[in-house]
Amino acid sequence: MAETVVEVKNLVKRYKELIALDNFNMNIEKGEVFGLLGPNGSGKTTTINCILSLLNYDNGEIKLFGEKMKSGRFDLKRRIGVVMQNVAVFDELTVYENIDYFCGLYITDKNERKQCVEEAIKFVGLEDFRKFKPKKLSGGLLRRLNIACGIAHKPELIIMDEPTVAVDPQSRNKILEGITELNKNGATIIYTSHYMEEVEQICTHILIMDKGKNVAEGSSDDLKRSIKNTENVIVDIKNLHKDHIENIKKLSHVYDVQYMAGRLTIKCAGGRHNISHVIDYFAENDIKYDRIYSELPTLNDVFLEITGKSLRDKEA
């Protein structure tokens, strides 16, 4: 039987008039890499802070490892590792000392701790930076230090809130490989990100939240199957008259057409010959184009259809 590691039931959190979490529900099974996705301000960090009892909430229930979580439950807290959205390390301590400090909150035996710290350093690839202070590290290396501080005590549940924001590709890959490895070694992971490629790559289960509510969940394939959008036909084409755009909108199975910066995106729901219909239309009207191709919906299309917002809003 699957073991439930995190159980969040009807969680309500208000900041004065603002309802940040609105009867939010979430269950996470042991062994999952659980992707928590949502536009800016949808309540991801608030959820995490409530799970950790760093924040009081107005209503609802949170159980971790089958037990009710409260701020005094240090026994439950030591089974969790957290990598916060904002890097939280001590500027005056070196890489080694920082990891040792955070690990020391949970592991008091000196020898055991030394081994854990060394393993964490190796795990994130900071071997050459042991004696560096955080200010001397690049953004990517600093993120890796933040991760090492969160995981050195070998937690069973690891919560990572956007660990790859503003990180160079090399560090990003290192972090993603690391998450997969931690999971292989038995850890359950909660992962929030705005990068859908990452989420598709590593998450076994995805929950989309919007305005404090759970609006959809499942595997990436489940989510893609659940939406209206089944295919996007994309055409690189210059100076397309708006009358043609209106006509293309009327082709069968087409439900939305956008034309921006020389790129026509035709959204289709069902149908097997969408691309041929578009090619036929261009041929009949003697219209030239550069390139035409068809794409299956991505996680971003799922996100867009469900929340009306792009996953990439943050970078826009």
Ligand SMILES: Nc1ncnc2c1ncn2[C@@H]1O[C@H](COP(=O)(O)OP(=O)(O)OP(=O)(O)O)[C@@H](O)[C@H]1O
């Ligand atoms: N301390 C606070 N006081 C008042 N409002 C807050 C506070 N913290 C968060 N909020 C509000 O609660 C809502 C949820 O915020 P939260 O930080 O949980 O979102 P998020 O999904 O983590 O967003 P992001 O993707 O930007 O990190 C937002 O509307 C935010 O403005």
Ligand SMILES: [Mg+2]
């Ligand atoms: Mg956040």
